[in-house]
Structures are given as structure tokens and as C-alpha cells.
Amino acid sequence: xxxxxxxxxxxxxxxxxxxxxxxxxxxxxxxxxxxxxxxxxxxxxxxxxxxxxxxxxxxxxxxxxxxxxxxxxxxxxxxxxxxxxxxxxxxxxxxxxxxxxxxxxxxxxxxxxxxxxxxxxxxxxxxxxxxxxxxxxxxxxxxxxxxxxxxxxxxxxxxxxxxxxxxxxxxxxxxxxxxxxxxxxxxxxxxxxxxxxxxxxxxxxxxxxxxxxxxxxxxxxxxxxxxxxxxxxxxxxxxxxxxxxxxxxxxxxxxxxxxxxxxxxxxxxxxxxxxxxxxxxxxxxxxxxxxxxxxxxxxxxxxxxxxxxxx
Amino acid sequence: xxxxxxxxxxxxxxxxxxxxxxxxxxxxxxxxxxxxxxxxxxxxxxxxxxxxxxxxxxxxxxxxxxxxxxxxxxxxxxxxxxxxxxxxxxxxxxxxxxxxxxxxxxxxxxxxxxxxxxxxxxxxxxxxxxxxxxxxxxxxxxxxxxxxxxxxxxxxxxxxxxxxxxxxxxxxxxxxxxxxxxxxxxxxxxxxxxxxxxxxxxxxxxxxxxxxxxxxxxxxxxxxxxxxxxxxxxxxxxxxxxxxxxxxxxxxxxxxxxxxxxxxxxxxxxxxxxxxxxxxxxxxxxxxxxxxxxxxxxxxxxxxxxxxxxxxxxxxxxxxxxxxxxxxxxxxxxxxxxxxxxxxxxxxxxxxxxxxxxxxxxxxxxxxxxxxxxxxxxxxxxxxxxxxxxxxxxxxxxxxxxxxxxxxxxxxxxxxxxxxxxxxxxxxxxxxxxxxxxxxxxxxxxxxxxxxxxxxxxxxxxxxxxxxxxxxxxxxxxxxxxxxxxxxxxxxxxxxxxxxxxxxxxxxxxxxxxxx
Numbered sequence: 001x002x003x004x005x006x007x008x009x010x011x012x013x014x015x016x017x018x019x020x021x022x023x024x025x026x027x028x029x030x031x032x033x034x035x036x037x038x039x040x041x042x043x044x045x046x047x048x049x050x051x052x053x054x055x056x057x058x059x060x061x062x063x064x065x066x067x068x069x070x071x072x073x074x075x076x077x078x079x080x081x082x083x084x085x086x087x088x089x090x091x092x093x094x095x096x097x098x099x100x101x102x103x104x105x106x107x108x109x110x111x112x113x114x115x116x117x118x119x120x121x122x123x124x125x126x127x128x129x130x131x132x133x134x135x136x137x138x139x140x141x142x143x144x145x146x147x148x149x150x151x152x153x154x155x156x157x158x159x160x161x162x163x164x165x166x167x168x169x170x171x172x173x174x175x176x177x178x179x180x181x182x183x184x185x186x187x188x189x190x191x192x193x194x195x196x197x198x199x200x201x202x203x204x205x206x207x208x209x210x211x212x213x214x215x216x217x218x219x220x221x222x223x224x225x226x227x228x229x230x231x232x233x234x235x236x237x238x239x240x241x242x243x244x245x246x247x248x249x250x251x252x253x254x255x256x257x258x259x260x261x262x263x264x265x266x267x268x269x270x271x272x273x274x275x276x277x278x279x280x281x282x283x284x285x286x287x288x289x290x291x292x293x294x295x296x297x298x299x300x301x302x303x304x305x306x307x308x309x310x311x
Numbered sequence: 312x313x314x315x316x317x318x319x320x321x322x323x324x325x326x327x328x329x330x331x332x333x334x335x336x337x338x339x340x341x342x343x344x345x346x347x348x349x350x351x352x353x354x355x356x357x358x359x360x361x362x363x364x365x366x367x368x369x370x371x372x373x374x375x376x377x378x379x380x381x382x383x384x385x386x387x388x389x390x391x392x393x394x395x396x397x398x399x400x401x402x403x404x405x406x407x408x409x410x411x412x413x414x415x416x417x418x419x420x421x422x423x424x425x426x427x428x429x430x431x432x433x434x435x436x437x438x439x440x441x442x443x444x445x446x447x448x449x450x451x452x453x454x455x456x457x458x459x460x461x462x463x464x465x466x467x468x469x470x471x472x473x474x475x476x477x478x479x480x481x482x483x484x485x486x487x488x489x490x491x492x493x494x495x496x497x498x499x500x501x502x503x504x505x506x507x508x509x510x511x512x513x514x515x516x517x518x519x520x521x522x523x524x525x526x527x528x529x530x531x532x533x534x535x536x537x538x539x540x541x542x543x544x545x546x547x548x549x550x551x552x553x554x555x556x557x558x559x560x561x562x563x564x565x566x567x568x569x570x571x572x573x574x575x576x577x578x579x580x581x582x583x584x585x586x587x588x589x590x591x592x593x594x595x596x597x598x599x600x601x602x603x604x605x606x607x608x609x610x611x612x613x614x615x616x617x618x619x620x621x622x623x624x625x626x627x628x629x630x631x632x633x634x635x636x637x638x639x640x641x642x643x644x645x646x647x648x649x650x651x652x653x654x655x656x657x658x659x660x661x662x663x664x665x666x667x668x669x670x671x672x673x674x675x676x677x678x679x680x681x682x683x684x685x686x687x688x689x690x691x692x693x694x695x696x697x698x699x700x701x702x703x704x705x706x707x708x709x710x711x712x713x714x715x716x717x718x719x720x721x722x723x724x725x726x727x728x729x730x731x732x733x734x735x736x737x738x739x740x741x742x743x744x745x746x747x748x749x750x751x752x753x754x755x756x757x758x759x760x761x762x763x764x765x766x767x768x769x770x771x772x773x774x775x776x777x778x779x780x781x782x783x784x785x786x787x788x789x790x791x792x793x794x795x796x797x798x799x800x801x802x803x804x805x806x807x808x809x810x811x812x813x814x815x816x817x818x819x820x821x822x823x824x825x826x827x
Contacts, residue, residue: 002756173413174426180411183375185396186427310374 004044011140014249014256015148016214020045020206020223021248022151026158027077027202027239028197029244033162035175036084036303038196039095041203042227043102044076048177048207050106053218054113056120062212066147069208070201077103078199081193088305099227107220114218122216123147147205147213152245155203159241171195175299178306180309188306203227232285239298247288254281318449321480321514323351324402325386327372332381333368336645343369343380343538349483354505354515356546358522360558360756361727365518369485372516373405374398380808396425406472406479408488414461418454419443419669422475439478446477451502465613466497473504483514490524490819492614495784495817502528520558520757521785523553534558538724551721559757567768569808574792575604578776579625579653579745584634586624588800594620596801602745602776607767609791612818616772617800618780619661625778626658627651628666639744655741658736661750661780663727667734670723674715675704676736677722700725707736712762728759737764746770749780764790767806783812798822 024041031038040058052069068154075099083094123145126132162168173181174191182188206227211218229251237244257264258277265271327349335344342364349355357365370376371738372383374392378714382389384797385401398405412421419436421787422443431436445521447454452470455478460468469489473681476484481727486505489496505528508514518523523573525532525546532549534542534557542557544813555563579602588594589767595617602608612618625636627648635644646654660666670717679688711732715725738746748767752760767790771777781787786792788811796819806818 070784165432166423166434167432169416169420169424170433172416176413176415177411180413180421181424183395183405183407183411185394185399186425261484277569 001164008136008139010256010260012143013259014253015140016144016252017255018245018248018252019148019151019209019214020226021230021233021251022155023128023206023209024203024227025233025244025248026039026151026154026241027199027206028093028231028234029158029237029239030162030171030202031077031192031199031298032302033169033175033239034192034194034195035178035299035304035306036081037091037095037231037303038080038098038199039083039231040076040080040098040102041095041199041206042198042223042225043099043106044073044203045207045210045223045227045230046221048073048077048105048204049222050109050218051204052208053120053211053237056122056212057114057118060121063125066205066208069070069204069212071204073204073207074121074197074201077197077203078193079139080200081196084196084305085189085192088307092276092304106222110220112216113260115299117217117219119217121293122211123213125248133270145213149208150175150205150207155245162241167191167194169255172255172299174306178301181219182306182308189251194234203230206230229281229285232289236288250288251281251284254284263307277303313353317482317513318511319446319477319586321402321482324482324514325351326384327403327483328384328387329368329372330384331380332371332383332412333379334364334367334371334376335379340538345535345540347533349514349516351482351514352509352524353531354509354529356517356519356525356532356658358519358525358532358554358558359537360520361754362756363535363558365535366487367538369487369516369518371734372398373403373485381390383472399479399481402480402482403485404476404479404483405485406469406476406487406489408491410468411473412460412468412471415459417459418463418471418474418708419456421460421471422456426479427778433631433661434597442478443474446474450474450477450507452504453502465492465615466494466500468503469493469497470504479511480800483516484508485518487515487518488520489806490519490521490604492782494647494820495657495813496821498524502770507524509731522554524550526556534559551762561758563757564761565747567764569607569768569790569792570772572605572771573794574606575774577601578639579601579778580635580637581625582635583635584624584631585675586620586629586631588617588620594800595624597633598802599799600778600795600802601736602778604744604776605771605773606775606792607771607779607790609794610778610797611784611787611794611816612782612797612819614669614782616797616820618782618797618799619751620656621797622661622747622778622780623650625747626656652741655744657738657741657746658737659748659751660683661731661733663754664723668722668730671721673719674708674713674722674725674733675700675718677733678704678707678718680737682741685764703740707740711766726756728755730760731750731755731763734764739766739770743770745776745778747778747780750782751779752781752786784816787816788813796820 022121024045028038028041048069049073052065056065057070071172080098081090124143125143128142132138170186170191175186210222233244233247236247258280261272261277315325329347332342332345333744345368361363371378374397376393419439423439429438443456446526454470459464487765506634507513516735517529529546532544532546533540581598584595584598586595610618620629624631625645630645635642638656643651643654664670680687684692689695701718713729713732715729751763767777779790792808793805794811795802
């Protein structure tokens with residue numbers, strides 16, 4: 001009986017914790033599919049998280065918080081697009097720069113404004129008629145805040161956009177063979193600007209999901225590297241939204257287990273050093289990436305700036 | 312059907328005229344006051360060496376570059392072509408030398424790329440597929456709209472390119488070196504399609520440096536040299552010799568006499584060699600091959616049938632999964648490239664810019680890449696002897712007629728032909744017993760090609776065993792004592808020089824077993 005409740009609460013918290021991963025890695029999927037690797041996701045998440053938190057802290061308006069995160073994220077995405085597409089800077093390095101910028105600036109702004117981590121009222125859990133009251137299933141699937149549902153809804157939407165729309169076709173073409181896309185009259189720069197800006201917006205929302213929906217607080221380095229795991233999840237999910245979601249759920253499950261490691265220990269009567277539990281998601285990241293080799297969907301032009309040949 | 316419409320329903324371009332076109336790149340006048348025109352129902356060939364300006368001129372017509380001076384007229388209307396999209400709207404299509412297809416996408420998706428969908432933002436591949444099938448019917452271009460591009464043979468991919476241009480309403484089609492990657496049979500098929508297109512009123516521009524093809528397919532021929540138009544002539548009054556002379560600017564030898572040589576012992580032997588390709592499938596299947604001293608063995612085949620892997624396993628750059636390799640009677644199976652060199656092997660690699668030289672190194676540094684740690688280039692294997700390096704390199708520059716400002720110029724600023732000459736100079740300076748020459752004249756102008764061929768023939772006379780791997784059948788036929796044909800990683804046949812002709816080799820390149 002106790003293990004049943006435990007399973008249900010682990011599953012429910014896994015779904016909740018998957019939310020920032022799903023937002024961030026779906027956004028990153030768009031960018032990477034078009035050939036831009038944005039390693040600055042974590043930095044964008046931090047600034048998005050702060051923007052959302054601060055807006056809610058000052059106004060109490062959750063929608064405003066969400067919008068603030070979205071706009072800040074998109075602006076940072078736009079900056080990344082400018083650096084990597086227009087200036088053609090090395091993507092890995094500029095992404096790390098963007099991360100450090102986000103990490104530092106979010107902390108600075110926090111220290112200058114709020115100073116001490118103060119809890120706020122974030123997105124409440126939604127109670128759905130009938131569904132929420134279902135035994136076990138209700139707890140696992142139908143008792144979450146709005147952002148959880150938005151994140152999961154974005155999975156099929158992203159897959160549809162990538163696979164079934166003209167824009168999605170352009171994204172895939174630009175990431176696989178920008179010369180061909182260019183010759184067919186598609187603006188490679190325009191497509192990449194759009195995907196990277198969109199990806200930034202998603203990363204901003206990922207940050208907001210932490211600061212105004214899941215944890216309802218802001219503090220220095222709130223994300224603790226989740227943005228980097230989100231980038232890894234894109235590789236893990238082979239650039240496919242559903243697989244990326246699968247990866248996000250796998251990691252969030254590890255997270256959820258880690259959070260409840262004491263309860264589990266008590267229930268099973270074993271003792272795991274807490275350091276191992278904290279390490280677990282990162283170790284799983286590395287192991288899965290070793291086994292996730294190159295696949296067909298890998299954008300061959302990933303990290304390669306495009307310039308019309310002069311030959 | 313009204314007079315001025317094509318079978319695709321699009322308007323004809325009765326005449327396209329480029330007048331006084333000038334295009335400069337930093338330091339070069341790429342196109343120098345060139346006039347060029349083409350009419351509906353005509354194939355006008357544009358002939359010239361690499362760097363003569365043919366591709367640049369056509370990229371201007373297709374909106375990829377913009378001219379500094381000059382005008383383009385379509386049906387006597389002056390037009391400004393700002394982008395490929397704009398060119399397409401004007402009914403101009405281009406088949407690029409390197410196909411502009413996305414390998415992971417299907418035929419229909421590639422055709423739909425960049426086009427408006429009938430359902431707004433949402434792709435409608437059904438409509439696209441139906442139209443592709445209609446066009447396939449009209450022009451006899453068989454292709455399945457749902458196949459991913461990477462599964463198609465090169466000839467089929469080209470059909471997709473042509474279909475896509477027709478789909479977009481091309482009335483004037485630019486074909487940039489369209490036969491470079493095709494078997495002779497595929498070339499015949501392409502020519503049939505091109506003839507049908509001109510009969511239907513399309514205007515075609517055919518860019519090539521293969522003289523016999525230009526003579527076979529075109530109505531008019533224009534030769535460019537160093538950015539200038541040097542010659543325009545109706546095809547029926549042109550000959551190979553005069554075209555070659557126009558292209559190069561001096562008389563050119565198109566045939567070589569191979570003095571008969573009694574082949575010596577087998578210096579390179581492969582016995583039932585198999586290897587895995589980059590894609591993970593069996594790139595080489597059971598290859599057995601001998602090359603004797605004083606013999607050139609040509610390896611023919613369509614690109615991607617294992618030639619690259621063959622050169623790599625012999626050079627020690629790819630390990631083999633079965634079989635044995637001997638150099639000079641020493642078993643060198645799965646030895647390193649350095650060990651292969653020690654056994655008297657020299658290798659002119661196919662990927663000149665990545666495997667042959669280091670782009671940012673100087674001419675001299677590239678010249679001593681392999682031997683930099685040995686006498687006379689280094690003292691005690693540690694300290695580089697720059698005086699000796701400079702001296703040897705200068706000699707090579709002179710002997711091999713390498714055009715470079717100095718031995719300290721970064722190699723990347725040299726032309727393809729001169730880089731290849733340097734690679735050749737370096738490889739031959741080691742006095743190899745066995746030489747692998749992979750695509751030795753690809754992207755190299757006629758003058759330098761001729762020079763490289765003469766050097767290879769000299770090596771043959773010296774008693775070097777030479778394996779010549781080339782996709783250029785003319786080159787293979789001109790130089791080889793024996794010809795082996797590769798298809799899907801296996802050698803499908805071997806013919807002696809006297810018994811070889813383009814027809815049978817072409818059939819073998821397409822995978823048929825032919826007994827000669």
C-alpha cells in the first residue's frame with residue numbers, strides 16, 4: 001500500500017519535473033534542426049526564470065510573469081541568432097558565453113532587487129472535473145499546474161510543425177543542406193533566426209516553469225544545469241519531439257526518485273549515500289549519450305555557419 | 312495548346328540575352344564583358360576550364376551573384392535577377408553540379424521545398440506527388456515521389472533535380488556539368504531527356520568541359536577563357552582539337568602513346584580484401600587485384616562504388632575486415648599509413664584539400680609533411696632544416712611548374728591544379744615503388760592535367776606500379792594498361808587496354824557482368 005502511494009507520487013512528480021526539460025529541449029530541437037546549436041539554454045532559462053519571478057513578485061500577475069519570461073527568452077534567442085547566424089561566431093563558444101551571461105546577470109538582478117529568496121504564489125494545481133478524482137491516475141496525470149499541460153501539449157504541436165508544415169520542411173532542409181535550401185529560394189538566415197528565437201522563448205518558459213510553477217521561488221543558479229541536460233536530451237531524442245519528451249520523462253523520473261530517496265530508503269530498508277542520488281541524472285545523461293549514436297535525423301549542418309559559396 | 316506554352320503549361324522563353332556582363336571578385340576579374348544568349352528549342356554549350364568564369368556567369372543568371380556591369384534580357388525585356396527565387400519566377404532553373412537535394416527528405420518533400428503549399432502553411436505532399444507523376448509521364452522521367460533521396464542512384468537524383476526545375480516552371484534550364492557523375496548509359500538517357508525538352512521549346516544551357524559530350528548534344532558552343540568569351544561557333548563546324556586549343560590557349564595533346572612495357576613483378580597485391588564503409592555496410596567486397604611494376608591499372612566506376620575505400624585500405628587509412636595486402640612481397644595488412652610509406656607506397660589522395668595538404672600551411676611545409684623528421688629536412692629527427700627544405704621545395708616548384716608566388720605562400724591560395732602538382736611532387740620525391748593516384752586530375756585544368764598525365768607515364772616507364780582510380784573514363788582509357796571496374800564495392804570485371812571501349816565499361820559500371 002505504501003509503495004503504491006509512493007509510485008503514484010513519484011510518477012506525478014516525474015511528470016511535473018519533466019516540464020522545464022520539455023520546454024527547453026523542444027525549443028532547442030527547433031534550433032538544432034535548422035543547424036544552430038545553442039548551448040546557452042541554461043542561461044536563458046535563468047533569466048527567464050528571474051523575469052517571470054520578478055514580474056509575479058512585483059505584480060502578482062502570473063500571466064504577466066509568463067509573458068516576461070517568453071519575451072526575455074526570445075530576446076536572448078535573437079541575440080544568439082545574431083551572434084551565430086549574422087556574425088557566424090563559433091556556436092559552442094558563444095553558447096557558453098550566453099550561459100555565463102545569463103547566470104551572472106540573473107544573480108546580479110536578483111541581488112539588486114529581491115535580495116533574499118522569497119516564495120511567491122505560482123501557478124496553482126488545476127482541478128479537473130471527474131479526472132482529478134480518479135484513483136491513482138488522477139494523482140498522476142490530472143492534478144498539475146497549467147504549465148505542465150502546456151509543455152506536454154507542445155510536443156505534438158512541435159512534431160506537427162516540423163513534419164507537416166512548409167515551415168517545418170524549411171527548417172529540416174536548412175539543417176541538412178543549407179546550400180540546397182538557398183538554391184530553392186529559402187532564406188537560410190531567416191529560418192535560423194526564427195528557430196533560434198523561438199527556442200529562446202521556449203527556454204524562457206522553461207525557466208518560468210521552475211520559478212513560478214514548480215518551485216515558486218528564485219535563487220542563484222536556480223536551474224543547476226538543467227538547460228545543459230535539455231541540450232543533451234535533444235541528442236538523446238534524436239531531434240524528434242516525442243523521443244525528446246521520452247528522454248525528458250526518463251530524466252525527470254530519476255530526479256523524482258532522487259528527491260524521494262529518503263522515503264524510498266525507509267520503505268525498502270536500504271541506505272544510499274545522497275551524493276549518488278544527486279549525481280544520478282548526470283551519470284544517466286552521459287551513459288545514454290554514449291549509446292545514442294548518430295542517426296538519420298541528425299542535422300548534418302549542425303554548428304556550421306552558412307555562407308553562399310564564392311566558387 | 313497555344314504557341315508560346317510549354318507542355319508543362321508554363322510560358323516559353325523565346326530568347327535570353329546577357330550583354331556585357333562583368334563580375335569582379337577580390338583580386339580577380341571573374342567575368343570580363345561577356346555576351347551570351349540562348350533561344351527556345353536550342354542547347355547552347357558553355358565550355359571552359361575551371362575558373363574560366365562559366366559557373367560565375369551562370370550564377371549571375373540564376374540570381375546567386377550580381378553583375379557589376381551589363382544587362383540580362385528575357386524576350387527582349389531587360390530584367391534584374393535579384394535571387395534564385397526571382398530567377399525561378401522568371402522561368403529560369405538551374406541543375407547544380409553538386410545536387411541541391413536534401414538527402415534525408417523524400418523526392419516530393421524536396422520538390423515542395425521553398426514552394427507555396429496549396430493548403431497554406433500546411434504541407435500538401437499529395438498534390439505535389441500527383442504533379443510529379445504527371446511530369447514524369449510527359450518527359451519519361453521515372454521516379455517515385457515517396458523515396459528518400461539518399462536511397463536513389465545518382466542518375467535518379469539528377470532526374471529529381473530536372474523534375475523539380477520543370478515543376479517550378481523552368482523554361483530555361485542551366486545544367487552545370489550534368490554528366491560528371493553519370494555512367495555512359497545514364498548520359499545517353501540524360502541526352503534523350505534534354506533533346507525532348509528542346510523539341511518541346513525549352514531553352515537549355517549546358518556547361519561542361521567534356522568536349523565529346525558538348526559536340527554530341529549542343530547546337531551552339533561558346534568557349535570562355537580567363538573570364539572572356541573567346542569563341543562562339545555552331546556545333547556542327549567544331550572539332551575537339553580546336554575547342555581544346557580555344558579553352559587552354561595553346562595546342563593540347565588529347566591522346567597518349569603508351570610505349571609497350573614488359574610488366575615486372577607484382578608490387579601491389581590484394582587478396583580477397585573486404586572492408587566496412589563509413590555508412591557501416593560492406594564498402595569493399597572480396598577484392599583481389601595485382602599491380603605489376605611498369606604497369607598502370609585503372610579503376611573505373613561511378614562515384615561511391617568503393618573506389619574511395621579501395622584507395623584508403625591500400626594507403627593504410629582504413630582497416631580491412633578480411634583478406635591480405637602485400638607491398639613489395641611484404642605483408643602489410645592493416646599497417647599504418649607511415650608503415651605503408653616505408654614499404655615504398657606513395658598516395659595521391661582523392662580528397663586533396665583534406666587528406667593531401669594542410670590548407671593553412673605554406674607550400675614548403677606541405678612539401679615536407681611526411682618526411683619532415685627525416686634527412687635532409689631535419690637534423691637528428693628533431694630540428695627542422697629550413698635551408699634544405701627551402702632548397703628542395705624550390706627545385707620541386709621549378710621541376711613541376713608549380714605556379715606560386717613563393718614557397719612560403721599558404722597552399723590554400725593556389726589553384727587546384729597547382730596544389731595537385733605539389734602533392735604529386737611530394738609523393739614522387741620519395742621515389743615510390745607503388746603509386747596510388749586517386750582522382751588525380753579532378754578539378755584540375757586541362758594544362759595541369761596533361762602535365763600530371765605525363766608524369767604518371769614517366770613513372771610507369773621507371774617501373775613504378777601505378778593504381779589509377781578515376782571517375783573520368785577518358786582518363787582511365789588514355790592511361791591504363793588494364794582496367795578494373797568497380798560496382799557496389801566489388802570488382803565486376805577487368806579488361807585489357809586494347810579490349811576496352813566506353814560501351815562495355817559503361818555496362819560494367821552499371822553492374823552488369825560482361826565477358827570480354
